[in-house]
Amino acid sequence: MHEASLGYVHKLDMQDDLKEFRSKFRFPEHNGKKQIYFLGNSLGLQPVTTAGYINKVLDQWQAEGVESFFRGNDPWMDYHDHLTRPLAGILGALPEEITVMNQLTVNLHLMLISFYRPQGKRTKIICEAKAFPSDQYMLETHVKHYGFDPGSTIIEVQPKSGQYLIEEEDILAAIDKHRDELALVLWGGVNYYTGQVFNIKAIAKAAHDAGAKAGFDLAHAAGNISLNLHDWNVDFACWCNYKYLNGGPGTVGGAFIHQRYHNDSSISRFAGWWGYEKSTRFLMEKEFVPVKSAEGWQLSTPSPILHACLRASLDIFDEAGWHKIQEKKKLLNDWCWFLLEHLIEESPGDNIEFLTTPRGEGSQVSILVKRNGKSIFESLGAHGIMSDWREPDVIRIAPVPLYNSFEDVWHFYEVFRSMMK
Numbered sequence: 001m002h003e004a005s006l007g008y009v010h011k012l013d014m015q016d017d018l019k020e021f022r023s024k025f026r027f028p029e030h031n032g033k034k035q036i037y038f039l040g041n042s043l044g045l046q047p048v049t050t051a052g053y054i055n056k057v058l059d060q061w062q063a064e065g066v067e068s069f070f071r072g073n074d075p076w077m078d079y080h081d082h083l084t085r086p087l088a089g090i091l092g093a094l095p096e097e098i099t100v101m102n103q104l105t106v107n108l109h110l111m112l113i114s115f116y117r118p119q120g121k122r123t124k125i126i127c128e129a130k131a132f133p134s135d136q137y138m139l140e141t142h143v144k145h146y147g148f149d150p151g152s153t154i155i156e157v158q159p160k161s162g163q164y165l166i167e168e169e170d171i172l173a174a175i176d177k178h179r180d181e182l183a184l185v186l187w188g189g190v191n192y193y194t195g196q197v198f199n200i201k202a203i204a205k206a207a208h209d210a211g212a213k214a215g216f217d218l219a220h221a222a223g224n225i226s227l228n229l230h231d232w233n234v235d236f237a238c239w240c241n242y243k244y245l246n247g248g249p250g251t252v253g254g255a256f257i258h259q260r261y262h263n264d265s266s267i268s269r270f271a272g273w274w275g276y277e278k279s280t281r282f283l284m285e286k287e288f289v290p291v292k293s294a295e296g297w298q299l300s301t302p303s304p305i306l307h308a309c310l311r312a313s314l315d316i317f318d319e320a321g322w323h324k325i326q327e328k329k330k331l332l333n334d335w336c337w338f339l340l341e342h343l344i345e346e347s348p349g350d351n352i353e354f355l356t357t358p359r360g361e362g363s364q365v366s367i368l369v370k371r372n373g374k375s376i377f378e379s380l381g382a383h384g385i386m387s388d389w390r391e392p393d394v395i396r397i398a399p400v401p402l403y404n405s406f407e408d409v410w411h412f413y414e415v416f417r418s419m420m421k
Ligand SMILES: Cc1ncc(COP(=O)(O)O)c(C=O)c1O
Pocket: 103, 104, 105, 106, 132, 134, 135, 188, 192, 217, 219, 220, 240, 253
């Protein structure tokens, strides 16, 4: 059982196997003091090593020009492999099921070309209500592209009246209800607003049972929750690498395409030369021959500079070990929820409500504050705690295992508690 005291939290930090990993990141400072950063769900912190990794690419560029793609210790042609192996571990995939390319929204569009194939009356897409706006626009424009009406083709599953979270039984029931007309289920791994973690395995299975494809937006899941995309039979998934994966602002996105499609010559796709078979790519021949892996969905020359940004972070994940990171996340979550529940006990009343399921799997906690939410948020900022404000009344925090301490969460609790009083 935990104890709400500073002495106790020091003990938790002392016992933390990953405590040294904080020093591998650069923290924003305020008046010369490092801030407490709870925004890893938005933009992960910069690894101390990122600049060195980028400089190495710049030096290669300077020394070898375009030959850097083929020469030196780290030819850029193979740079991608440094990313797919660690990402496969984090996402529960085979390395050949992962590619790092483009951006999240672009990748979702590309995946829909392959996996949204409306035929006959099978045209519908099921998605979560209040999905991230980019996903909504992406679905809307695909549906219009095929000449369908988004209003009747896209089925949004809503939370039950008066609730914030979408119940799994409602998702499965919607899939079943539309089973004869369903082409695709496109769902999030973790909802950006509520922090709700969804049961990807169950959703993928229900979609397949209905004869539809199942794709996932893992922006808030990759590097956060434990995933097993290959075994869960997910058809495709896309994510950004700049949130929990610390790859830097606007860095390259990622895509997973299940192995069973790699040799499927009937699959539709938009192609570019970087998806062409590697050994013969530079023969520049007519007719597209895809790489027989997720790389076959690549279009354009990648940026080794952006790859280097991501590699700097993934090397830290490798060093820490994904299993250890997950273990610490559980402990950090447990501590955070202990303090949040304590907060409610200490300040009874109805001023705060949690949107996120208490003691759930994800790092993010979304707290709905009914009165003075904005001033509590501002006070957190004034105390050097960087959290996130979503209009009209939600504070989001995401304590992440690689660079947040148990004491960080304690400070959050103390400031929040004093403001509640
Ligand atoms: C859930 C989700 N989907 C899509 C996006 C859009 O990502 P991008 O701007 O990299 O295309 C974001 C961005 O934060 C997101 O959180």
